[in-house]
Amino acid sequence: MAKREFPLERTRNIGIMAHIDAGKTTTTERILYYTGKSYKIGEVHDGAATMDHMAQEQERGITITSAATTCIWDNHRINIIDTPGHVDFTIEVERSLRVLDGAVTVFDSVAGVEPQTETVWRQANKYKVPRMCFVNKM
Template sequence: MADVDLSKYRNIGIFAHVDAGKTTTTERILKLTGKIHKTGEVHDGEATTDFMEQEQERGITIQSAATSCEWNGHRLNIIDTPGHVDFTIEVYRSLKV
């Protein structure tokens, strides 16, 4: 296995209350780094990290989602979490990572 330079990795968890823009922020990061070519609208069901049918229909994040991208020689690992209190266990699981 090749040596991996861990100093070039950044692990980012996005946590905030409901409707704070967590998924929108994730979409914007993915767009600015070139991972996606179009920023998906959460309320239109087009967000990259909201892949479950129920998330797309309701316009909210239900399950934490991990994605990654490259920026300025670094690998960014991003976890987008739900903000609604009903899905607190998902946030807790993400914090344990």
């Protein structure tokens, strides 16, 4: 059996969750750029976001299915799951929460706490997922 490049104690599964248009995918794109995973920042409104790989996601500018990627930071492997924010795709968030070590909840500083953010927060409570808050669009 091959040795793991990063042992489990240095591997984290982190979800990005929030209401639609709070900036989840944009935040994820910045994480990928600043950790060196990508060489340019993909923009949602241009249809160039790495995490929105489906044609429908690129056309609509929203995340429909949870998307996972990996980056390296401080000698840790971080598996990031970018989740949808639209209420119609709430089940995608719940499916992702089952495997997370923690989550970043993104808040839109202009809109404040929105209904879907409250929903995913309750879902994270259900699965006992630790969270940190990130206030976006300031």
